[in-house]
Amino acid sequence: MISDGDRDGTAAHPCLLFQAKREMKKRIFSRGIEHKKARWGWIFIIPSLVFFSLFSFYPILNALYTSLFKKKLLSLAPPQFIGLDNYAYLLQSPEFWNSIRATVVFTLGTFVPILVFSLLFALFIMSRKRFQKFFQMAYYSPAVLSSVVVAAIWLLMLDPRGLANQWVNFILNTPGIDHKWLANSTMVQISTMMVYFWKYVGYFTIIFLVGLGSIPNSVHEAARIDGASGRTDFWYITLPLLKPTTVLVSIMSMLQCLKTFSTQYLFTQGGAPMEPINVITLNLYHTTIRDRSIGLASAMSIILFCMMLFFTWLQFKTFKSEEVDY
């Protein structure tokens, strides 16, 4: 997927499962004409159900099935059943482990700064009496650009003669140093993180702002009456109450980072070295398109799918024990 998250509206949906579960516990249904209405319920969901069966469930089952075969695109020979060999091959392939490394490094290197800075931005914006709306919109604005445009802009800025070198050299007073934004294997990883951070930090800032706004003012008032300072109020009141939002944002951005593709793809097209940023999705794409090994690629995608399921499950577990009510 070159445009990350293009099937579902926003950058950050994957943790909805949790929300759903929480809502379901509440079971807000009107009692009454239940039986008659049950039939109508099915009628209302059937169109979507048909759609998802055809365009989501079937393809994923198809991928699972294909992952058990040695299958090459173009080959007219019938695919050969090889059981779990594709998975075994991947798990001992240094290249695939490099992809896992690249994905994990990118995910950690992106979502931790996003988490910290979006919280900071949200707190700081909340503390301002003026320009709140301006900063919200300003920080959010990169999210409305399309990935292709974002990559085109940043590729020019990260060019050796581009703005990135000029600025950093100006700030550090190191004229003429090439920071090799796209060339050096460490720097290119940092560059991808920076672009991603740029695009999504505003999005999560907004979520934190909503989280902050939902903490009732009375809680702060009470703390102040008890003599808490601003700092104490933050560490002992705001932060704990913000925990659900924090966990939410971290899991959302983590899952989003695991799916990353466009930045890495467009950077390698622009001359950046492949190996340091060869994330799973990029590897998957090349295994399909370049090597035509659709069986292997399917196995790869199932592994990625399982990783994402695992993280979702992890967040269920974490969240259950830490639900906060106020």
Next chain:
Amino acid sequence: MATSRKSTKKSTSAQSLLIDVFIWAFLILAAVYIFAPFIFMFTASLMPASDIMKMPYRWIPKGLYWQNYWQGIRGNDGSFIYLRNILNSLIVASAVTATTVFLSAFTGFGLAKYRFRGRHLVFMMILATIMIPFEVIMIPLYLIIMKLGFQDSYLGLITPFIVSAFGIFLMRQYYLSFPNAVLDAARIDGASEPMIFMRIVLPNSIPAIATLAVLTFKSQWDNLLWPLLVAQTEEMKTIPLYIIRFTAEKHTDEGAMMAVAAIASIPMLILFLKLSKYFLGGAVVFTGKKG
């Protein structure tokens, strides 16, 4: 909120002023970081290519070099196909937005307001599809669309996106708090269920619909891989494809590239400025609060 609004006896006024200045500086610096690429895109789009890679970068263009926009719209081959591609993006994004909003509301309402066996399972399954990376289902999906005979057509571009799990979730959340009394009153008046949905529910869900609509529109505007596979003729291509093609053409210069990027971004930026409430509203849904 916690750090500065209230300075109690412990902090002196000098201290709070310092904190205040720090926060402003931080916010403004961050805004500069966020805005710099935007400004770069717009200024570079008005410069001849030879000025863009000059060191140091001149933020104010010497003159307004509108030729870049002309070249971007005209294309290297003079076919003006970009205009058609923009139209395609508009058509596809609008059609997807319309179907997604309608079907998501339809299904979301069904899931929120009717009790029937298996609804939890259905809802969970729909939500689980969010976790499927697009690359995973790309090839099987392509095969289906080909079998339907939709290649290189608007139908092919639109069909895989006519409803979204995110949309269903959003609408369901919204309808959970929809007053049952209103529905029951309508039932007593003899309205059928579809009529209730069309006449009462839909007109009363404008905020949620608007949020879903802008987010869907935005994601379609950004969609690249799927049109890359499905659209074959130039006449069926969308904006991101044009940008990729334009950048790939060897003699395209950086100024025209930025002009094309700016043209692609301006509609979304205008939409964002006009409807920012709904853009920002998308985030609200995730916190489970009714925004």
Next chain:
Amino acid sequence: MMKKLCIFSVLFFTVMVSTALAEVELTYWTHEDPNRTEIENRYIKEFEMANPGVKVNRVTSPSGKIAEKVLTAFAANRGPDIFNMEIEQEYAYIVNRRLAPIDFKAIGYPSDKAIYDAYLPRVLDPATFEGKLYGLPLELTNWCIYVNDRIFKAVGLDPAKDYPKTWEEMVTVSEKIVIREGQIIKRRGFDFRYPYYLVSMVPMVEQLGGKLISDDGKKAIINDPAWIKFLTFMKEWGPNGKNLGSPTYTPARSLFNKDKNDIAMCESGLYQEGRIRKDNPEFYNSKEWRVIPYPVFKSAVKNVAGNYYGHYLVVNASKPKENQQMAWKLIGHMLSHPEEYLSKVGLIQPTLKLMKSDTFKAMPYANVFKEDMERGHIVYYGENSAKIQECIREAVESVMLAGASPEQALEKLKRRAQEALEEK
């Protein structure tokens, strides 16, 4: 919204029905090349006039994207009737029997052998598999070095005499030309054509006595010392060595035409001349540019020039017989204009007749290209060549950019290339 969908489907089917009225509809997928589009559209119009009931759909894609498009289409059994790609990519289609062998009658030759006789020796070999011919070259391209005389003169070099003949001289000449601000290069002497390692860099290894694949086709990466020498050269070229260029700068050939004092030399094919003429007529007419042969290492054991690569026009085997026949007929019609392809687009269709023609001789520096082609050979085109190219790319990038030693890079390259070669 449902109404909208209905309207769409109605419109769609109307289109389907109206196109179905044509007896044979051919689709032809090719890469974008504006100069060629112009003449091919004309050929297609002529062809449609001469063959009523035939409709031809010419569809272009960016050259970097066409491979995945054709691949997905073939995977779905919806491939075009005719397409062209680089032979390295097309070869897998031949081996997997997705292409139709040539129909010499439809093209207008008396026999298969007559076709082989009409072309330069060996140039049809890549499209020959198990004794059958599967495609005809739309273009056969080799790369030489383009030189900007103005920049040479500006640094006191005489382009006619001081041009680099060896790779070692390429370094010294580039060092004279390069302008940097600190580490950042503002003007380059020469730079490579980076993603195309099989075409532009493997010959360098061969000059040093190395090989990509052994003669029996079983072993990849032959003669370690040669590869080490090559990788060391690239390391020295890159930002961690003498800092003369790097893959992250703007590709050399796109800067060259502009003549903006950014780059003095680039690697490209004969077609670049047409592009200079189109992009920058002043520069083209000034005659302040020249083409020089592909350099050879001083210590070379073999005199090899840049590899040539071919785009072959091929026909989809899964289409009905009449489509296939009509497709070959169209190919025959298009390829009957080699001189126009050469003069308008700068593409060489290597028939004996063309190489002897006045049009060819009249092209500036055509001789340089011809002589280089004679001391070069076709690029490696195995079924997994794309993957092997990726392995070389990784090796070169790791020494140039990531600071790996040539020995480390080679070890990895050998393992991965061997694996790619053996994988079926």
